[in-house]
Amino acid sequence: MKPAYLRNPRLETITTRLLSCEASTEGRYLVELEDTIFYAEGGGQPADGGRINEARVLDVRKQGGRIIHSVDRPLRPGPVELILDIDRRRDHSQQHTAQHLLTRLASDRLGWTTIGFGIGETLSHIDFDIRNPTAEKLRLLEELAAVEIRAARPVQLRWVDPEEMARLPVRSRRLPEGLEGKIRLVEIEGVDLNTCGGTHVENTAELESICLVETESMHGGTRVNWVAGGRVRRRMAEREEVLAEIRRLTGAPDRELTSIIELKLSQLREARAGLRRMREELGASVALRLRSEDGAVIGHHLEDREMLPGLASALAGSEGNKIYLLLADDGSFALALEAGVSGSAEELGPLVAGALGGKGGGRDRLFRGKTSQAEHFEAAISALKAQLGRPPG
Ligand SMILES: [Zn+2]
Numbered sequence: 001m002k003p004a005y006l007r008n009p010r011l012e013t014i015t016t017r018l019l020s021c022e023a024s025t026e027g028r029y030l031v032e033l034e035d036t037i038f039y040a041e042g043g044g045q046p047a048d049g050g051r052i053n054e055a056r057v058l059d060v061r062k063q064g065g066r067i068i069h070s071v072d073r074p075l076r077p078g079p080v081e082l083i084l085d086i087d088r089r090r091d092h093s094q095q096h097t098a099q100h101l102l103t104r105l106a107s108d109r110l111g112w113t114t115i116g117f118g119i120g121e122t123l124s125h126i127d128f129d130i131r132n133p134t135a136e137k138l139r140l141l142e143e144l145a146a147v148e149i150r151a152a153r154p155v156q157l158r159w160v161d162p163e164e165m166a167r168l169p170v171r172s173r174r175l176p177e178g179l180e181g182k183i184r185l186v187e188i189e190g191v192d193l194n195t196c197g198g199t200h201v202e203n204t205a206e207l208e209s210i211c212l213v214e215t216e217s218m219h220g221g222t223r224v225n226w227v228a229g230g231r232v233r234r235r236m237a238e239r240e241e242v243l244a245e246i247r248r249l250t251g252a253p254d255r256e257l258t259s260i261i262e263l264k265l266s267q268l269r270e271a272r273a274g275l276r277r278m279r280e281e282l283g284a285s286v287a288l289r290l291r292s293e294d295g296a297v298i299g300h301h302l303e304d305r306e307m308l309p310g311l312a313s314a315l316a317g318s319e320g321n322k323i324y325l326l327l328a329d330d331g332s333f334a335l336a337l338e339a340g341v342s343g344s345a346e347e348l349g350p351l352v353a354g355a356l357g358g359k360g361g362g363r364d365r366l367f368r369g370k371t372s373q374a375e376h377f378e379a380a381i382s383a384l385k386a387q388l389g390r391p392p393g
Helices: 086-110 135-150 162-167 230-250 254-292 305-315 345-356 374-389
Strands: 013-023 029-033 050-052 055-063 066-071 078-084 114-119 124-128 155-160 183-188 192-195 210-218 221-228 297-302 323-328 332-337 359-363 366-370
Touching: 086 114, 086 124, 086 135, 086 183, 086 192, 086 210, 086 221, 086 230, 135 210, 155 162, 162 183, 210 230, 221 230, 230 254, 254 297, 254 305, 297 305, 297 374, 305 323, 305 332, 305 366, 323 374, 332 345, 345 359, 345 366, 345 374
Parallel strands: 297 323
Antiparallel strands: 013 029, 013 078, 029 066, 050 055, 050 078, 055 066, 114 124, 124 221, 155 183, 183 192, 210 221, 323 332, 332 366, 359 366
């Protein structure tokens, strides 16, 4: 017997018998039923959702000739009540019927052949065997679909023998492997006749509208992403919300948003370049001041961590025999050795990193690292002084 969702797709609830329930991975349980109203994933359409008694249906798949329901809790064999998630079903039926319509119109009116189809979480897609469709052609396809939606064409199901199907103008004759007996046909009256085991709306008016969103180049053709039905309204509402927020942030009306954002971004780039120049100048003057300080080991605290690399490089290897330990507010630190210092970064760096309770790396005259214990700064300075005070060897 064919499952209830194929015999009568309108059923939203039935009572049937649970045959078996096995524990699966990740707290899921695999359930087999005598009959089911839940559509199993296939043909580009995701599975239905809903409830089996108190258990939530997470997935439905065909395995061989069986339909396996994945649920979130164990269930006992015996009578069970199935309740369909009708919102999810309506959404999938809208997307799926819209695909029939788009595929047919694209084929008849534009000469585009469908090579793939899918319903994602937010977008549905059809893959066509064409390259770079023009915006005009995409708008035309959308308009052709709108005409058929306004025409409120009935969508009907029927079962036919293979002999009868052979006489009918069926669009795609590809059938699931191992299919026996009668074949299920879906007809959009006056527009399309096709074999299909999916779920559909009863009238094209139920599609509400179809909106083509974007295209992507893909191997062998072009993917057209679109939305149909309730998804059009949800998408519109989400975008309106984002636009309202951008209007609020920029204080500009819609038609000026892109030019205002372009202007702000170019101002930001200029400001960053200016800041970089100022840091370089400031770094040079701080380096000059530090080099004039007395003592063999000079410690310096920076509030602007972005200045640390430039300053450390300016000091490392310069003429003299001082050691500089620089620490920025975020815990980044650098050890810079002047040319005359007898030790190296490989030798003194780890000593400083250890005293600061941090990590780092470097060689020759420069060592950089990071610590979360900035309070050990003075201890690190003392450790360096003690190391320098030791006789060589
Ligand atoms: Zn279908």
